[in-house]
Each structure stands twice: as structure tokens, then as C-alpha cells.
Amino acid sequence: MYATSDEYLDLVATNGCAIMFEKAFPSGKLKREMISLATNDGRHLTLTTPHGFSSCPFEMPRKIFDHCLAEKFIEQDGPEYPDGRILSRLTQAGRSRVDFLTFPVAWRPGSDQLVHRLFRAWLA
Numbered sequence: 001m002y003a004t005s006d007e008y009l010d011l012v013a014t015n016g017c018a019i020m021f022e023k024a025f026p027s028g029k030l031k032r033e034m035i036s037l038a039t040n041d042g043r044h045l046t047l048t049t050p051h052g053f054s055s056c057p058f059e060m061p062r063k064i065f066d067h068c069l070a071e072k073f074i075e076q077d078g079p080e081y082p083d084g085r086i087l088s089r090l091t092q093a094g095r096s097r098v099d100f101l102t103f104p105v106a107w108r109p110g111s112d113q114l115v116h117r118l119f120r121a122w123l124a
Contacts, residue, residue: 003064005064005068005073008060008064008068009068009097010101011047012074012090012094013090013094013098015037015045016040017037017038017039017040017045018037018039018040018042018077018087018088018089019035019036019038019065019068019074019087019088020037020042020044020087021034021035021065021085021087021088022034022035022036022085022086023084023085023086033062034057034059035059035061035062036057036058036059036060037058038057042081042085044057044058045057045058046058068094069088071097072093072094073093073097074088074089074090074091074094075089076088
């Protein structure tokens with residue numbers, strides 16, 4: 001089961017974090033773009049489940065990032081950094097989308113079960 005864009009938006013809103021797009025992130029000898037959740041100062045956000053699993057960086061699929069941009073749920077926050085990083089934050093439309101979501105009680109924003117579900121998708 002994969003996480004949806006709504007669940008990523010909820011995770012960003014709940015943690016008060018940003019989405020970081022890194023151009024040409026080095027991966028061995030290859031270079032690739034990387035999209036991950038980041039703290040407000042641009043460091044990778046570490047997510048940890050109640051069972052002790054953790055991930056840093058916690059990547060966001062490009063398809064979900066593009067969907068959030070197209071729907072104007074996120075927007076670039078300031079100019080691109082010299083090292084190729086671009087931070088994006090929730091727009092008012094993105095915050096409204098998160099407020100609109102009605103998760104069942106077990107999936108409320110901030111719920112450990114939501115983070116656990118994202119990790120299950122990530123580990124699959």
C-alpha cells in the first residue's frame with residue numbers, strides 16, 4: 001500500500017516542515033533529483049515509528065510532488081540555494097486541503113499510525 005498525496009500533505013502540516021527538492025543529488029557516480037521532507041532550516045527531517053524504525057531523509061515520490069505543485073498545494077519558498085536545493089511550503093490551498101481531510105479516528109493528523117503506515121509503504 002502506498003501513501004497518497006493527502007497523507008504527505010498531512011505529514012508536512014503536522015510536523016510544520018517543508019519539502020526540499022534537490023537537483024543532481026549525488027548517488028555514487030550517478031546523479032539524480034531527490035525530493036524529501038525537511039526542517040524549516042533545510043535539514044532532512046527524520047521520521048521515527050513507535051517501533052523504532054526511522055528514515056532520514058524521508059523521500060517523497062516525484063509523482064506526488066508534481067501533483068501537489070499542479071494543484072497549488074505547495075509553492076517555492078524563496079530562491080534556489082547555491083547548492084541546488086529548493087524549499088517548498090504548503091500554500092493556503094494546501095492547508096485547507098489538510099483541514100478538509102477527514103481521516104478515520106485511527107488516521108488522525110499526528111497519529112503514530114499514519115507515520116507507521118507511511119513506513120510500511122516505504123519498506124515495501
